[in-house]
Amino acid sequence: MSISYEKLMTSIEETALIGGWWYDIASDNLEWTSALRAIYEVEQDYEPRIESAITFYNEAYAEQIKDALQLTVTTGKAYKIKASITTAKGNVKWVFASGMANYEGNRLTATYGVFQDITADVIRAENLIKTNDITQITLDSLVEGVVVINAAGKITKFNQASENIFKYHRRDIIGKPIEILMPEPHRNHHQAYLANYHETKVANIVGIGREVIGLKSDGTSFPMHISINSIDGPSGQGFVGTIRDLTEEKQIKTQLDRLSHYDNLTGLPNRVSLINYLQKADSTKVITLIAINLHDFKKINLAYDFAEGDVVLKALAQRLTDFTGLHHFAAKDIADRFWLVIDHSYIKDLENCIIELMSFLKQAINGDKNRRHHISICMGVASSQNNDMLSNLITRAETALFSAKQKGINEICYFENLLAEQIISKYQIETDLRVALGEQALECWLQPKVNQDFKTIAAEVLVRWKGKDGQYIPPDEFIHIAEKTGLIMPLGAYVANKTAQMLAQINKLKPDFTLAMNVSPIQFLQANFAPKLVACFDSHQANLANLTIEITETLLIGDVKIVTDTINELGRYGIRISIDDFGTGHSNLKRIIDMPIFELKIDKQFVNNCLIDKKSEHLLSAIVSMSKVMDYSIVAEGVESLEIAKHCINLGVDILQGYYFGKAEPYRSFVKKHVENVHAVELVSQ
Ligand code: C2E
Ligand code: CA
Ligand code: CA
Secondary structure, eight states: OHHHHHHHHHHHHHHHHHEEEETTTTTTEEOOOOHHHHHHHHTTTTOOHHHHHHTTOHHHHHHHHHHHHHHHHOOOOOOEEEEEEEEEEOOEEEEEEHHHHHHHHTTEEEEEEEEEOHHHHHHHHHHHHTTHHHHHHHTTTOOOOOEEOOTTEEEEEEEEHHHHHHOOOOOHHTTTTGGOOTTHHHHHHHHHHHHHHHHHOOOBBBTSSEEEEETTTTSSSEEEEEEEEEEETTTTTEEEEEEEEOOHHHHHHHHHHHHHHOOOTTOBBHHHHHHHHHHHHHHHEEEEEEEETTTHHHHHHHHHHHHHHHHHHHHHHHHHHHHTTTTSSEEEEEETTTEEEEEEESOOHHHHHHHHHHHHHTTEOOOOGGGGOOOOOEEEEEEEEEHHHHHHHHHHHHHHHHHHHHOSSOEEHHHHHHHHHHHHHHHHHHHHHHHHHHOOOEEEEEEEETTTTHHHHHHHHEEEEEEETTTTGGGGGGHHHHHSSTTHHHHHHHHHHHHHHHHHHHHOOOOTOOOEOOOOOHHTTSTHHHHHHHHHHTTOOOOOEEEEEEEEGGGGSOHHHHHHHHHHHHTTOOEEEEEEEETSOOOOHHHHHSSSOEEEEOOOOHHHHHHTTTHHHHHHHHHHHHHHHHHHHEEEEEOOSHHHHHHHHHHHHOEEEEETTTTOHHHHHHHHHHHSSSGGGGGEEE
């Protein structure tokens, strides 16, 4: 709530001796205005509860109020009860307590009410009794204003409540025409209405209540509820009007509306208002929603206090308001989340507009005591062009914001691009890979594996895809897509075929040379994986005993039976099983021990870091000592320097692989470099 608004409300309340309350049914939260606290004579930090509020009522009224309130909560029926209370300071006061229901759509969400201190009026009525004017006493004891007019339309009775409402003293108004209480244009037409009624006896207003505008002695008009009944008087037919001033009720309703639609701290519209705004937006126009988040806002609260955090949030809200002007719509959500709806009719270029917004918002903010806060911001942007998208624009902007936060600070992410980029590139890779497989655009490169004497005794087969532009696409970019789309099957078959071809050729030159081939879990778990592989190698007369299959630890947490059966079957042909990336997965050592595993390949992250990071070094040496006991062959992959190579050998690693000894390269050049008898190169075409 803005400061000026709050001031206005408080002064209205204080002048009229009126307080307001609001009870939120869902949260069981009761709020009192400060004027209400003053009536009850409780401290301003007093926290009201429904049960304790009832105890202020004097005995005769407590039950009545309780029942009425219960009825409002359950049925929405409004009440207005005159009652007496004993304040916190022990003073007895007379009040009018009212309760009404607040609906959101069809749902009753809260009750609220007005509480008026009428002690002075009651005392006055008591005094009047002493003067014996019973009619006047009766009229004055009514909460509603009562105005009686005679057949000529002149005022004959004007009760105490009417005096309060219209700000006239009885003695000044008795005998005056009723039109005096009506603003134009009603005033002009009233005589004609009255004449018509006397003639036809037909009137819209008699017998029913309605809301009209009244006029006070000071010329101000106000909303009031009036119900009129005709009476037969000594000089013909007159009318009794019962009047209720709706000013405060309306103001409090507006005020409470405001509370539920605006952010308390910054005065910006809240999330409810944002949703309303988006629901009412013109669905034929483009709308862009930006979710804005402060980075590390919590730090400000923690480093200083919440008041300092509030200063920052208010400053940011002010900047957003300045940026918004009359054209866009800014809102504040919970915590440090802000929203901005951009109306495209007022901007030329969305991207520019957002970049401007970013640089405007992220300027340092002056806090209390000359502190300066250098803030960082992330934004998620989502646009819509039709109704369907409008409904989940908030979710889209939030998704984009999430991506922006993942990227870092002062980042902007666009939902459309995000989604489109992901879908397009995945789809593109899938279709291109399909074509590449058909055109044999995949190549199998070899990376050397050396023994403790640094002699190349084996190689790992690593697939490469030559893109249309001649650039090689690394396997990390397409293997997972091949796995998801099933393309891993033809890809795996292609690699197996090439591996068999290469192994057969190399073994003619070096009979003990082995090749290691990566096999994805999807391939491995396929029925007939082993027989097919065996058939493929047989067709090239390749020695299966010189083949190593690299599988990952994840495979070992799956269905044990199938995995064990396949490993055993492969073992019968002399095929060796290597556990790749060892140390990164959820190793189940027990399972590894139970299976005929030949080799553990320690993941490159531990090898790379073994000289600089104690944890990696310990892990490396622990794995090596364990493997020695278990008789596994140990491979260290990712060896990038001589120091690391020596360190690994000192620990007892058997085989080394890494850039220090050579990157993966095409078959021809690999054989030239790493295998003797160079003429063998011609035998395999790539
Ligand atoms: P991987 O099996 O762990 O293969 C080792 C990766 O580490 C290779 O990347 C290799 O080039 C890289 N590397 C080797 N030495 C070093 C080094 O000293 N330092 C660093 N930083 N990296 C080194 P590449 O070729 O990009 O392969 C990535 C992954 O793609 C492989 O990881 C493997 O999981 C998968 N992959 C490759 N070829 C195939 C295949 O034919 N079939 C299947 N299913 N997956 C494959
Ligand atoms: Ca591997
Ligand atoms: Ca690896």
